[in-house]
Amino acid sequence: MLSIQTIRENPQWVIERLKVKNFDASEMIDLVIDLDSQKRETQKMLDDHLAESNRLSKEIALCFKEGNKAEADSLKFRSQELKSVSKALEAGMSKLVVRIHDLMVQLPNLPQEGVPAGRTPDDNEEVESHGQMPALAQDALPHWELAAKYDIIDFELGSKVTGAGFPFYKGKGAKLQRALITFFLDQAAEAGYTEYQTPLAVNEDSAYGTGQLPDKDGQMYCITDDQLWLIPTSEVTLTNIFRDVILRESDFPIKITAYSPCFRREAGSYGKDVRGLNRLHQFDKVEIVQVTNPERSNQALEEMREHAASLIRKLNLPYRVLKLCGGDMSFASAMTYDFEVFSAAQKRWLEVSSVSNFESFQANRMKLRYKNADGKSVQAHTLNGSALALPRIVAALLENNQTPQGIIIPEVLRRYTGFDLID
RNA sequence: GGAGAGAUGGCAGAGUGGUCGAAUGCGGCGGUCUUGAAAACCGUUGGGUGUAACAGCCCCGGGGGUUCGAAUCCCUCUCUCUCCGCCA
Incomplete structure (x- = not known):
């Protein structure tokens, strides 16, 4: 499997190299790059939500220590809301990960520069x-x-x-x-x-x-x-x-x-x-x-x-x-x-x-x-x-x-x- | 095949719901000391993702669940060990 970095950084070059293997990768590469940027965006949002959840959990623990039950309950409620959003984001993430992976495993390795072009x-x-x-x-x-x-x-x-x-x-x-x-x-x-x-x-x-x-x-x-x-x-x-x-x-x-x-x-x-x-x-x-x-x-x-x-x-x-x-x-x-x-x-x-x-x-x-x-x-x-x-x-x-x-x-x-x- | 026990960082081994990514020891790396080495002492020491760099996020065999919160509770799979059976 090619590394996603290679594809991100040099999509045109990857497409050119794969032509030597008679493999037209242009559509797949475009799709991979698009899905990858969606994935990264989703990842960022998900991480932010998780960070907030983690923060709230610590706060809740503190409230319990201080015996502030009312505050704890309201924080719990907020945390639950966050969690449902996180779940949705996570589901979207794993869908993207699977789609990207399915495409990536279909891409052949890049031939070295010295490899002759040809079909048979x-x-x-x-x-x-x-x-x-x-x-x-x-x-x-x-x-x-x-x-x-x-x-x-x-x-x-x-x-x-x-x-x-x-x-x-x-x-x-x-x-x-x-x-x-x-x-x-x-x-x-x-x-x-x-x-x-x-x-x-x-x-x-x-x-x-x-x-x-x-x-x-x-x-x-x-x-x-x-x-x-x-x-x-x-x-x-x-x-x-x-x-x-x-x-x-x-x-x-x-x-x-x-x-x-x-x-x-x-x-x-x-x-x-x-x-x-x-x-x-x-x-x-x-x-x-x-x-x-x-x-x-x-x-x-x-x-x-x-x-x-x-x-x-x-x-x-x-x-x-x-x-x-x-x-x-x-x-x-x-x-x-x-x-x-x-x-x-x-x-x-x-x-x-x-x-x-x-x-x-x-x-x-x-x-x-x-x-x-x-x-x-x-x-x-x-x-x-x-x-x-x-x-x-x-x-x-x-x-x-x-x-x-x-x-x-x-x-x-x-x-x-x-x-x-x-x- | 039957019965039971277990899986935590390179290794050993704590941790049974709330600053635990994780004590402690060994090993590794750096330093002090030494002509050099050993010993001793001090410091440091997992992986991934992400960032210009931080931050953040994920990972305590794999997957799923409960919970505001899981190494810790539940389900499931895999593997390892002990005993019994079978057997090259």
Whole structure:
């Protein structure tokens, strides 16, 4: 959520910035500003009435002490009158607060100056590419066929036991999953991230805090009986650790990581996008999160970008990094890099990581602050990124590393898998 | 799941209707003393909103109610602890 101060002080600038995200905010901003000034006016009146009530109460107490009952009764009467006015003002206030809030949560985060304008993924800007495209044989197989051939992933069994998009991993396939998770976590630890194991479900406040609610609830699985949501990423649990927290500047940078399964409904997806491992309802991911002060957050973003890139390099996969255009960025992000690996048999780029700086957008929502040098509490900045999401990495590894003898396991993973070939 | 107890400032812990935003202790910060440190002593020390700065207003787990007035009384929710049951 943007801060109301930003909107108050610079409405035109906010509108301009949001155009980069193809969001026409002019009407909403006007309305917010109007409601906000009404709110402030009402607040002032209400405060004055309350001040008078407080004063009268003290006077009444004094009258009782002096035994002046008649005076006390007349003051009581006045106080009651005041109170009914206060009640009306208060009702008006809370209506305004709700209306303002409802509008505010609909405003996306402002993209940074460097974010390219654009509407579709075609407008994203490639900022880095690395690695050789593998030269595969003519009869190279897509990963879902390789998975069946070597009996390492069973999609049909998942469909039977749970539903489409919930695969079983089996034998060397299961071990490969475990190896990747451990490899990613070890690398994160080496980069200074503290490992967490978090709950896999969150309450409504948390889902709201990172922005999944109020309007992205269609993407999450909900446990209605207990009003819990399955996490779509451990970003939700990791970031909500800091909900309603006031940190000290010396706590920065906070760097934390977690492996978790992620649950996504992915309503509306279809076709080749959901084939095999390309898009699942449950998948594994190692997430990295940083909380830091505003001055350092872009530096932190670059550091996280390099971390994700180094993982892909170590796995020997060809990849490219895209700076997302305004239209392709998420609601909450101010700057996002996407990482795509090339999955050679499908001949497709697959997104395996997304690293974002949310600046104070999430922090404002969840009241995450820190005390700066002046002793003022100000909003911290939050960032997160995948490091990395497993299924598409597995897809690319299977496809790119296939040989007549079997699938070759990258050097760095062998100490974790205990084997160097899937055959 | 059943029975009971509780939730107060960074922590501990007073406060059961009227200058209580809250005693006291610890911790933190500043100072005196010291070559330096410790100890001792003195001072200071919650959050939010608002203002040019004051003032004012709100906050004693969350929400609602009673009252002129609520940390204190009532209702409700959440959480914690103790005992019993069940259980990886």
